[in-house]
Amino acid sequence: MALIARLAEAVTGELAASSPGGARTPCVRTAFVDVLGPSPAEVLRDLAERGSEAVAVPAFLASGYHVYHDVPRAVAESGHPGVVVTPAMGPDPALARVQHLRLVAVGWRPGDEVVFAAAGSSDARARADVRRAAGLLGARLGVEPTVGYIATGAPTVGDSVAALRVSGGKRVFVASYLLSHGLFQQRLSEAEADGVAAPIGVHRSVVGLIAERYRSAVHELDRTHAR
Secondary structure, three states: OOHHHHHHHHHHHHHHHOOOOOOOOOOOOOOOOOOOOOOOHHHHHHHOOOOOOEEEOOOOOOOOOHHHHHHHHHHHHHHOEEEEEEEOOOOOHHHHHHHHHHHOOOOOOOOEEEEEEEEEEHHHHHHHHHHHHHHHHHHHOOOOOOEEEEEOOOOHHHHHHHHHHHHHHHEEEEEEEEOOHHHHHHHHHHHHOOOOOOOOOOOOOHHHHHHHHHHHHHHHHHHHHHO
């Protein structure tokens, strides 16, 4: 939750810095689709009562059940008539750029193997997004990462690390496809890799990505009003 708060603050600053002179900086609100609150429906309902249009940016690294079901349901439940939902954060080259930096920071060098570590999902569309994200990272690194899952799906990160050691004998590093530190990130240390990159976290590339999602949605709203 602390990361989301810092991310929201950074996005607010980015949008304020890029707003035309005299333009009002958008209000950035956070919502959670799981056990924490407020929920997206609650936030959108409040904005509807204020007469404010809204842009919802799903802060997920892949589009699974939350993006395809929970977010649209929340919009419908809120009764807000003016909501644009953007694509999820990932996959995107901006995230691959940060992952690359995180890997270099823990000692990865060209020629080393990489396991792309994602939380995992039972949704085939989310798994497809993970594979696309791994491809984006591979294009930057010049090596095709092996995908491994932390919680849901196979192979696991540990199995992927072990298989690369047996097959190639090279150093193996884990690229974390997680937003923040927590239980899943801690589990990556159990994979016995030569290095585990930090999660993506709050980085200017991530802040810029969210801000760009917002700007694109605002253009869509403007086009709707112009019709």
